[in-house]
Amino acid sequence: MSSFRRWTATHSWIWSFLGAGALMIVMLPFLRGQGIEQVGQVAIQFATFYVMVGLGQMLVIALGSGNIDLSVPGTITLAGFVGLSVSSGATGTLGACGAAVAIGIGAGIGNAVLIQVLQIPPMIATLSSGFVLQSLAIAFSRGASAVPSPLLQAISVHRFAGVPDLAIILILASLTVGLVLRQTRFGRTVLASGQSIRAARLTGLSVNSTIAIVYILSGIFAALTGLFLAASVGGASLDMGQEYLLFSIAVVVLGGTAISGGEASPTGVWGAALLLVLSVTLLNILGVGAGVRFLATGIIIVGVLGVTKPRED
Amino acid sequence: MKQIKFASASALALLMALGCHAAKADDASALKDTSKSGIALSNSYAGNTWRQQMLRVWQAAAQQAIDGHIIAKTKIVNADASAPQQASQIENLILEGWNSIVLDAASPTALNGSIEDACKQGITVVVFDSLATAPCAYKVAYDYVEAGRIPARFIVQQLHGKGNVLVVRGMPGTQVDVDEFQGAQEVFKENPGIKVVGTVNGQWTESVANKEVAGILPSLPKVDAVIGQGGDSVGTYQAFKAAGRPIPLITLGTRQEELALWEKLDKATPGGYATEASSSVPGVSSIAFWVAQQIVAGRKVPNVVKVSLLQISKADLATWLKVTPVGAVASPVYSKEWTIDLLKSIAANTAPPPSPGPTQNK
Known part of the structure; x- marks a missing residue:
């Protein structure tokens, strides 16, 4: 039993997957015929967007020292609007991706400057830059959204053997991020900063440039999320980023990444994203009212967090 | 007697004068x-x-x-x-x-x-x-209960009083959502052949409606109609399409993408696509x-x-x-x-x- 405990302590992402699995089992009696396969498909389709933004947020949180990216909703919205209108222009889909990445880089640099140069605490710095990005989105769009180019929309919704293309790309990306964290100097600097930033600096690791790069990466992930989310729905809207503020943090923490930093689990982000999407689905299937739904979602999150304990000291 | 007659005559004259003045106050020139x-x-x-x-x-x-x-x-x-x-x-x-x-x-x-x-x-x-x-404060008010009744009545009429309906609501906790839902419920209760098979919150946003409807669809029987509150019909349509289900009657709001969807479905359906679009x-x-x-x-x-x-x-x-x-x-x-x-x-x-x-x- 103790070796099980030891294994789960260092592989805390397992709880979110177990939770997701449990939810699917609970759902079984309510589904008809092909139901479970479809539920799985839908869950992956929508979990993909949570994972996309969650990977970036995970890297930021892993830095520790209160680092967090609250500008995610603004980046998502701005990238959605700008990306879509570029996609129907001369540069097409490639230009749209480029524009989104540029916005992500810009947002990341802005955050890095606020946090490292002006020494503003990350929570406040990213919240403010988020407001600026959201205002830029409002000004750029005046509320009206362009329509994605057919190619861009097709990419966003296309499935390969029932699995969305985006999900496949994202699984590869998660594996890459996991490898980077474990095997590259950059990745190990991220984790080292999270565990003890002073020690990391004293060891001679380039902590400051690492922090800046992480915020830029988070911006890029969020911007691409905004682009593909808007393309898959057929248009951007000014409140499309709203739910991602809390959910981007929830998938990271539920997935086993410590909020204090130093630990990161891309696998856990997937498990948590599936768990969250499935819990909403289950509550809808049960026909639960909105008030009870919020309560139940909260209980599920607290429950999983209570069981998920990252590395014990 | 004469005094009473005189008093009532002057009272009547006074009233008429006041009445004319009141009518005049409504005249734009006043x-x-x-x-x-x-x-x-x-x-x-x-x-x-x-x-x-x-x-x-x-x-x-x-x-x-x-x-x-x-x-x-x-x-x-x-x-x-x-x-x-x-x-x-x-x-x-x-x-x-x-x-x-x-x-x-x-x-x-x-x-x-x-x-x-x-x-x-x-x-x-x-x-x-x-x-x-x-x-x-003066209030310029929409009757949101009626806003819920209108699409519900249309559905009852189109389905001839019998069928399965999926309800897509708006932002939970708002008076608009409560009123529209109430109006729709009133109409559906009067028609026992109409069965509400599911309720989700689309929050008047296409992307949210898409996710919520896609999530509940695997558990639903055949859906004949979907009643929305506006701003959610394209997301609903996409969810049905992705699930490979036949497209039901979906009531619309008056956003451009919803009207464009109506035009698209109308051209693609033999005999035209019947629905109604109403909104504040x-x-x-x-x-x-x-x-x-x-x-x-x-x-x-x-x-x-x-x-x-x-x-x-x-x-x-x-x-x-x-x-x-x-x-x-x-x-x-x-x-x-x-x-x-x-x-x-x-x-x-x-x-x-x-x-x-x-x-x-x-």
Whole structure:
């Protein structure tokens, strides 16, 4: 039993997957015929967007020292609007991706400057830059959204053997991020900063440039999320980023990444994203009212967090 | 006897004179000149398409009034969905000396203090869209319960009273959602052959509706109709399509993407695609503007001015699509004359004027 405990302590992402699995089992009696396969498909389709933004947020949180990216909703919205209108222009889909990445880089640099140069605490710095990005989105769009180019929309919704293309790309990306964290100097600097930033600096690791790069990466992930989310729905809207503020943090923490930093689990982000999407689905299937739904979602999150304990000291 | 006759005759004459005067007060020529007045707009939230359009319509109506020397100036102040912020903005407007403050309220009750302050200063307060409960404020109100009944009735009629219905609601906790749901429930309860097989919250946002409907679909039997609250029908359609299910009757709002969907489905379905599109519109800010101007001019206006929803039929669909830009909400801009007709019809208890046709939206 103790070796099980030891294994789960260092592989805390397992709880979110177990939770997701449990939810699917609970759902079984309510589904008809092909139901479970479809539920799985839908869950992956929508979990993909949570994972996309969650990977970036995970890297930021892993830095520790209160680092967090609250500008995610603004980046998502701005990238959605700008990306879509570029996609129907001369540069097409490639230009749209480029524009989104540029916005992500810009947002990341802005955050890095606020946090490292002006020494503003990350929570406040990213919240403010988020407001600026959201205002830029409002000004750029005046509320009206362009329509994605057919190619861009097709990419966003296309499935390969029932699995969305985006999900496949994202699984590869998660594996890459996991490898980077474990095997590259950059990745190990991220984790080292999270565990003890002073020690990391004293060891001679380039902590400051690492922090800046992480915020830029988070911006890029969020911007691409905004682009593909808007393309898959057929248009951007000014409140499309709203739910991602809390959910981007929830998938990271539920997935086993410590909020204090130093630990990161891309696998856990997937498990948590599936768990969250499935819990909403289950509550809808049960026909639960909105008030009870919020309560139940909260209980599920607290429950999983209570069981998920990252590395014990 | 003679004195009584004389007294009653003079009383009658006096009453007739007063009656004529009262009738005259309704005459436009007896209204005050408002060309030196200012009407300000305090908006609780500017962060979505509907609100952005509402602001544009206000600006257009106010500019037209300024150019025609009907009023002198206008101003728009936006809060960030925060009631305390909007309350302090209202207090500022009171100090700046506006004749009328029109508001889209952040909260039904939290602004009542500032509204009462304004009324005490003799400022005309008109609330529209998101209403406040302050008694001294005039209210330009949509009947959202009726807004829920209209698509429900259409569904019952189309399904001949029998079928499975999926309900897509709006933002939980808002009065609009509660009222629309109530209206739809009323109609469905009267028709026991209609079975509500599921309820989800689409939050008037296509992407959220898509996710919620896609999530519940695997557990549902055949769905004959989907009733939405507007801004959610394209997401619903996409969910059905992705699940490989036949497309049911989906009721629409009046956003451009929903009208475009109707046109697409109509062409693709043999025999045409029957549905109905109805919604409150951002153009309501122009009604509120002219109601405020008329009150400042001295017209007697009831405390609640009821406005009917915009309903688009298949016959008007093409025209509306032409004038509504992508991403916008189809909305007429209401003129001063139309608003006066509306106020007159309310006073005379007659039918309101028909909704104005499509106008070019900028």
